[in-house]
Every structure is written in C-alpha cells, then in structure tokens.
Amino acid sequence: MKRHVPAALIVITVIGLMLTTGCAAYRFGSASLFRPGIRTVHVPIVRNDTFRHDLGVRLTEAIIKEIEVRTPYKVTGDPNADSTLICRVVSETKRVLTETGTDDPRALDAAVSVRASWTGRGGELLMQNAIVPTGDFSTTFGQDARFVPEAGQSVDSAMQMAIEDLAQRIVSQMEMRW
Template structure:
C-alpha cells in the first residue's frame, strides 16, 4: 500500500514539474504567445482583381477552422499575415485535332509573410531561417472545358488549396 501511494505521489510530482510546458490539442502545433491574427486584404497585382478578396476570405476561413487563433480587423493584433498574389497563368496542356483546348492548367502564385508585433518572422519554410520575410506559394489546378469546367472554378479550387497550404505553414517546426 505504501509503495502504491509513493508511486502515485511520484507520478503526480513528475507531471506537475516535468510536463508543465506541454500543450494539449491543436494549440501545441502553433507558436505560443499568439492569440490574434490580422489578415489585411490580399494585394493582387494580376489582371484578375477579384482573386485577392477571394484568397483573403479563404485564408480567414482556414485560420478560424484549423488554428486556435482569432482573426481580427485590428492592425495591432498579436500577429499579421500579409499576402500578395504575384501571378496567375492559364496554360494549355492538350488540344483537339481542331486546335481547341481540351485540358488546361490554371495557376496562382502568392507571396506570404507572417510576423508578430515586433516584426519577427513567424512563418518559416525552412528549418534554418534564411532571413527572407516571405514564402512563395504556387498552386495549379487542371480543368477541362469540354466537361463543363471553367477557369473560374479552377481558380477557386487553387485559392482554397493555397489558403490551406498557407495556414499549414503557420504551424511550429518540430
């Protein structure tokens, strides 16, 4: 009985001291000390000016769904995630005998930077930081006009995938 009591007391002492910084749930995947994220409208330097607003909405949705952070409109939030669409392309992959497009790729390229209030980099694409404050993301989606698919549906799918990849990069490196 004494041995069992000693083991229980020892395990309680170890859990109180040894595991104090341990976090449970998805909060363990993200940097501590950050509770709010400001996501300004994504700048868009392409001819498709609606892509920036659509990507902003997708990123906010992903952050609210997958992270412990609260997205706020306040620029003095704990952190800021800035993104810029730097390119979008449409490329023909195959064509019919009559030279009509059969399968195409629609691609979007984005530069993203996540910093805290002091301007320190929170988003990192490498185990060893390079000093660059932004990460480049690119996503392409295939679409087939003959099957009723359009460049708009392909771009929306690419935007949703990009938002997921950007938010995934917000996780802490192991």
C-alpha cells in the first residue's frame, strides 16, 4: 500500500530546511548595516576651529539625534562606551554667488568642513574613508547650503541645513561596508 505525502508538507519541509541551514552569521534587516559588537557611542562636544562659535554645539546635537533615530546604537556620556565619535569643525565659509546691480549679495553659499573619527574602545578605526586605508585616521566631510537674503533666508538658516546634512552623512558612514 502506497502513502502519498501532501505537496504542501514537502514545500514546508524544504523551506524549513533552507531557513535553518547556511551560515549563522547572516543578519537581516537594518541590523545588518551596523557593527554587531557596538552598542554604545560616546559623542563628545564637537570642537570648533572657526569664528562661528555655535557650530560645534549645533553639530553635536544633530549627530546625536541622527544616531538615536537611524541606528541601533545608544549615545552615552560615558567615555568608556563601546566606541567614540570625535568630530571637529575645521572651516566655515560664506561666498557670494550673485549680486544685484548695486553690488548687494543676492544669492550666497555657506559651507562647512568637518573631520570625523570613529574608534572602538580598543582604538580600532571603525570609520574609513576608503576601502584601502590611507593612513589618515579621520574622514573629511564638506557640506554647503545656498541662501537668498532677499527671500528672508539667513546664514544661520543655511548653516543649520548644512549641519543637518553633515550629521546625516557622518552617521551614514557609521554603517558597515558590504
């Protein structure tokens, strides 16, 4: 007497075997983008080498917000965290793009440059600018934003846009390369 096994049971068994075999290191979803050994990040106040005194504090706040929203990492004030993200504002410029007939600035460009270095507790470099290390321990980020004073925009509003974009780019570099 022959017994027939239902086709659904065979399909379920094959799918179950496929899911349970293979490498155990596979991770799914957004967790696969981030380092598994890192749970906490210490972000000290960003050092500011420019004359615009509030850029460091504003960038620090934006980076912390981005890390908390987009990553599984927890930002902590403890310097003994699993990792440390150190940033430094190295330059800030403003240049005129177009002028009116009376030489008043019509459109301007505000730019900020930041150097960032993300290291683990043991001193290992976690953020690299290139696949092949160049010996430089920090990554340079630059961002600019255009503003038009006649439209009610200011250099501060442009700088805030640039800071938010910089924070997004810095946190994006905290993702693992694949």
